[in-house]
Amino acid sequence: QVQLVQSGAEVKRPGSSVKVSCQASEDTFNINAFSWVRQAPGQGLEWMGQIIPRFAKTNYAQKFQGRVTITTDGSEKDTTTAFMEINSLRSEDTAVYYCAIETADGLIESWGQGTLVTVSS
């Protein structure tokens, strides 16, 4: 399975933005898709969206449409980095954000270690 390494914890003010990265030691053409999933403290898993790197095609959950942007960068050989940016942060966005890789059939198989984003004034 592909190893995923995410960026470190962030503390942000309400109304600001945060961009979380997720690095995979794999060429872009070998990655079917990245998914982003978040988990608020003590809550369940929430699927946010996905990107198919080869086509730069994205899909978002309705709840995050317009406020979340998922991108990838495959310019470095044998490495693909996915990014998830959230705008207009509010306290309810405090959560651990996970990136994950999907198989060709869409199964979310490999997970990053998670990035805690805390939104607080």
Next chain:
Amino acid sequence: DIVMTQSPDSLAVSLGERATINCKSSQSLLYSSNNKNYLAWYQQKPGQPPKVLFYWASTRESGVPDRFSGGGSGTDFTLTISSLQAEDVAVYYCLQYYRSPFSFGQGTKLEIK
């Protein structure tokens, strides 16, 4: 969008006893062209990312003990632990990957009675 509903929300079972978790989808997850159910089960322990247990509803991931089993088809699915062990204490989630946006069940917290 497809809504996933798990039951129960929490479950306390004695060591060695059977535990059963249910997952219901608002639409069929069975893809007719390949006869596969696009349903996965995950186990999550505190401070860890989820770990896949089953995909295609009943295909066990490598390394998952055979006391775990997954079943069901269409809209109704189950995860069963035949003989609960202490290390099985966790939160379990189902996921539909039939259609984007993907969606998880709300989770079932499994504890020792």
